Amino acid sequence: MSTNKQAFDFETLAVHAGVEPDPLTGAVMTPIYQTSTFAQSDVGVHKGYDYARSGNPTRTALQNALATLEGGRYGLSFSSGMAAIDTLLRLVQPGEHVLVGNDVYGGTYRLFTKVLAGYGIDFDFIEMSDLAVVENAFRPKTRLVWLETPTNPLLKLFDIAAIADMAHANGAQFAVDNTFASPALQQPLQLGADFVVHSTTKYIGGHSDVVGGALITNDETAHDRLKFLQNAIGAVPGPQDCFLTLRGIKTLALRMAQHCRNGLQVAQFLADHPAVERVIYPGLESHPQFDLARRQMAGPGGMVSFTVHGGETQARIIANKTELFTLAESLGGVESLIELPAPMTHASVADSPLAVPGNLIRISCGIESGDDLVKDLAHALSAAG
């Protein structure tokens, strides 16, 4: 399995990527190397590992798995998605400019505007579904284009291949936060992106039991710098976290298939419900970018957003009434979650151009029975009625 893993289908890669029988014992699953340091046989002579911030075999397995799943050459793991994003942004120098999609994760917006802007990096948040707007937004100092697709929580799609071409024509590099789709549904490097970013906390880990992040690239020069930064800044994941994430990856293909089935069933149910004002789901023909979703993604995913009649008051009642859907932030786990972005995940963008309506509900469909999920929502919606 060690050579030519790209020749395998995604389901196979998810099980095998990065993981080799342990050279010492033959253990089939990569051991948790719970150590901070590694013995040297002479000064500077070791088996590739000297100190665990710089490298750890469990982390190496995870990094290789992540690179393979995205069809990339190099992967790096971090202690959180935000740590990965922060490390990538260190490629941008003071005085340079970053173009950002106008619907990004609240924490990303906070990092860009409340932390990195203070170090002299310029950010513009623009409507990236309009390619003319993108083309006109470049400046001579634009170093990086950053987007999420589908976005959180409005599930807007951006055309990765078209924006990659524009970024490169304007001398910029291009990063895609692929957290919502996961590599099972969308592989941005294959569409021209230079960097893929993940909060592995979500679909990649998949079990709501570990926080982590990742950066994947094919650009050797950038990777060398990012690897240096990973060690220099030090926001690395521990071996136990790497193990849990590797374990989650084994079932990524299976889980995403069920997330997509449940997402579609739930979205279709909501679209017909009188208490619902509007459903946003890339797998519904009513989605403004339904065609792009078909072209760019292997499936519409497990995230569904919808607005309800009766404002935030009704939205709060519904989110409190579900039983299977747990009221909680985060997404992408095996269990279904429900939340109100405005007062919860997107509280940090209130009063900004990224603010979202109070009657918006976001659900993360887990891998339970789709019929049970629909029954639970039907009950909550009628109770709110």
Ligand SMILES: *Cc1c(COP(=O)(O)O)cnc(C)c1O
């Ligand atoms: C959760 C999330 C992040 C941040 O990741 P953490 O692991 O929570 O630090 C970044 N981008 C998106 C799209 C996310 O959903």
